[in-house]
Amino acid sequence: MVSVLKESEGAKMKGLVLVEKGRVEMGDNLPEPKCGPYDAIIKPHIVAPCTSDTHIIENPHAVPGCLGKAIGHETCGYVVEVGSEVKDFKIGDRVAVGAAINNFRTKEAQAGYARAHNMTVYGKAENWQQGAFAEKYFVFDADMNLAKIPESITWEQAVMLTDMASTSFEGIRNANIRFGDSVAVIGIGAIGLMAVAAAALAGAGRIYAIGSRQLCFDIAKEYGATDFISYRDGDIVQQVVTANDGPVDSAIVCGGKDSSTINQGLFMTKKNGTVINLASFMGEEAKPLAYYGFLMDKTFKSVLVDVNREILERLLTLVELGRFSPEKLVTHRLEGIESTEEALHMMNGANRDCIKPVVYYGPIG
Structure with a gap:
């Protein structure tokens, strides 16, 4: 060429x-x-x-x-x-x-x-x-x-505020987390780790960090995660539901091999709960999100980064004050x-x- x-x-x-x-x-x-x-x-x-x-x-x-x-x-x-x-x-x-x-x-x-x-x-x-x-x-x-x-x-x-924090904080804002809510973060790379930090700042109670690398688990704990779920230990939906004694209030999808991860987020989230997708699945054809029944009475949003001067200044203030x-x-x-x-x-x-x-x-x- x-x-x-x-x-x-x-x-x-x-x-x-x-x-x-x-x-x-x-x-x-x-x-x-x-x-x-x-x-x-x-x-x-x-x-x-x-x-x-x-x-x-x-x-x-x-x-x-x-x-x-x-x-x-x-x-x-x-x-x-x-x-x-x-x-x-x-x-x-x-x-x-x-x-x-x-x-x-x-x-x-x-x-x-x-x-x-x-x-x-x-x-x-x-x-x-x-x-x-x-x-x-x-x-x-x-x-x-x-x-x-x-x-x-x-x-x-x-x-780290220009995309990682701004994307994740926007996702948590859209999840409408109430104090004490249970939140599962699927995929704890950079976006997922910032989602853990944002969920903790929003007042979440139990925060499930789902991944496989110990390095990421360690940082997730510093950011406020309370429970740690490994893909290597079996089905993550079952692990989360068992640990939480029922589905969680919100799931934040921050990674995964393909969009089937969104299904997992929906399956582990309770009725009237919220699933937020922050991941990009560009290389695959569109797939059904989940069985229709699992979408009923649940809110699903796919969130793109929302960032501007005002948002950046807010995030800079949080860092300057030592909040994260x-x-x-x-x-x-x-x-x-x-x-x-x-x-x-x-x-x-x-x-x-x-x-x-x-x-x-x-x-x-």
Whole structure:
């Protein structure tokens, strides 16, 4: 095939490009982003690969337009350019950027739903800008989508808020957890661990952490999990129902090999309970969620990351006050933009000791 990394006019920066299904390549001739009057350009200082990135690499059809562009959506960095109408940010500010950059100048936003069709995520934008794994990153509507990082917050704390915490906290918010509720978190990778932390902060009682790695069980305990269920010990539905003396109030689906995990969440949840799906199952055909009877009298929601300036500032406040420590997710640190592909490989299951790697595009620390 003809390389999508061929020379193009105005190409001035490096970025990790999705060349074709299953293959990324470091390109050095990507066009630098252009800043509009309400926008900003940041220089990423730290990035964090996500399992969603690995899913996109294997299933690029899931995000039309991503081929030929830098991918990535978790980053924090320094502002290097602002538009003439940006009021609250200036060059040099240290900022966090949400994994989904929303367009608040839409009817959807006015109706209370900011994630419009031209939302930027995974490197896809209304004007086809590059993703976060590049030397510069475009941020639409900067005053609404950026958040200043307080001096007391580390880079690693901040970058874990841009997707991992914001996704999980949104899932827990949608679960409408009452104090003392029982909650099962299925899959305790980075998203699941943040869901455990969010459930504990929301007042949940028994929190079942379901996984297989001891490293993740240990961190889940620090975040507030009370019970630990291993896939290796048999059917997780039966284990949860037995331990809880009946179905749980809510199940949060944060992982699994395929969407049958959603069925498990439904089966372990009581009538009038809630099942929240935070996992992505991009590589399979649609499947029935569960037997019809198990959906009756239950609420099911599949939740996409909801993040903006206000949400990021709330999360930063929680970290600043010591309510939770998102940096515990970080298990590996790499340096240099050229290390991004190695970090992606870690997120693809190549390293069982990896929960979340970060790559510093600037000095580590």
